[in-house]
Amino acid sequence: MDTLTLVIGNRNYSSWSLRPWALLTHLGLAFDEVLVPLDTPTFPHDVRRYSPSGRVPALLHCGLVVYESLAILEYASELAGGRGWPSDRALRAEARATATEMHGGFAALRGTCPMNIRARGRAVERSAGLAADIARIDAIWSTCRARHASRGPWLFGEYCAADAMYLPVAFRCQTYGTDGLGAASLDYLATALGDPLIAPWVRAAEAETWRLPVEEAGRT
Ligand SMILES: N[C@@H](CCC(=O)N[C@@H](CS)C(=O)NCC(=O)O)C(=O)O
DSSP states (O other): OOOOOEEEETTTTTTTHHHHHHHHEEEEEEEEEOOTTTTTTTTHHHHEEEEEEEEOOOEEEEEEEESSSHHHHHHHHHHTTTTTTTTSHHHHHHHHHHHHHHHHOOOHHHSSOOTTTTOOOOOOOOHHHHHHHHHHHHHHHHHHHHHHHOSSSBBBBBBHHHHHHHHHHHHHHHHHHHTTOHHHHHHHHHHHHHHGGHHHHHHHHHOOOOOOHHHHHHHO
């Protein structure tokens, strides 16, 4: 297969980059990485060399540029013969709905709890919006685990794109706490954070020296 290149942002902060990286890795697809540091004066120029949206991630393959994380997950799954989603059509529809809900929603969680893989013990004000987002995460994770545990430890049993979509939420729990998550969600959280395939990303994130004030302070 021709070389795949994933264009990513800082591993510590770029939750959207992490998602396709996680799925490509789980699918066993070999790929190169290009990292464009976020929030630098040259980022807008540098990123447009690769991504027409001016954002990361983007996947480069055979002259094609696939941008938008969810589109990359779909493309990666196609390259892997559909293995990025459950093989059962009904489960696949549910997994896609779950992944899409993450992609388009959870504004309060994403805004007030930026992913910061290195950070621990960050306090965050629990707005009504944030509490509602956490309650919805808990409902998704616990319902999926209750229904699919017999097939494996992931949201839909075997690892799929929905797990990649929710991985940054797991890192946010590690940083901002797990209040509001029940036992089944905490089990899933342990699975996600303990995933050995993700360890190289975590090590690289921890080794990064960039400190982005807006991400460190949190956003409101
Ligand atoms: N909807 C996009 C979001 C991508 C996104 O917002 N990426 C951030 C980094 S995590 C970015 O490129 N930010 C730089 C900017 O907006 O200038 C996707 O799913 O890929």
